[in-house]
Amino acid sequence: MDMLLLGESLTFEINDEHYGFWMPAGGNDGVAAIEVFFADDPTEITVSMETKASDDDDASPTTIGTLVLSSATWPKVFKFDVADAQDLVRYHIENANGDPARLHFQLVQPLWAPN
Numbered sequence: 001m002d003m004l005l006l007g008e009s010l011t012f013e014i015n016d017e018h019y020g021f022w023m024p025a026g027g028n029d030g031v032a033a034i035e036v037f038f039a040d041d042p043t044e045i046t047v048s049m050e051t052k053a054s055d056d057d058d059a060s061p062t063t064i065g066t067l068v069l070s071s072a073t074w075p076k077v078f079k080f081d082v083a084d085a086q087d088l089v090r091y092h093i094e095n096a097n098g099d100p101a102r103l104h105f106q107l108v109q110p111l112w113a114p115n
Helices: none
Strands: 008-012 016-019 030-039 045-052 062-068 076-082 088-095 101-112
Touching: 008 016, 008 088, 030 045, 030 088, 045 076, 045 101, 062 076, 088 101
Parallel strands: none
Antiparallel strands: 008 101, 016 088, 030 076, 030 101, 045 062, 045 088
């Protein structure tokens, strides 16, 4: 593995979505971020953070923060506030209503406010 390669590259079809892994929330409120190194059409890609209790199933998470990528200057970090997190959180990235798109990005560990 080359340690100089950062992030992940995805190709989105129309109405395509990808999920990050579940990770423990470090508080109730905080700031989430995605670092984008390249995107074909950033205004079509939505990034959100979802939460659930550890004993809930994966099919019923709640969205606690969202943003739409808005720049064509790379690289760039996009930050958004999250609120009311439960035990677990994950990122959700989707190409909701655009043409197929490519995205090279890195999901950033959320920064949590102390409770």
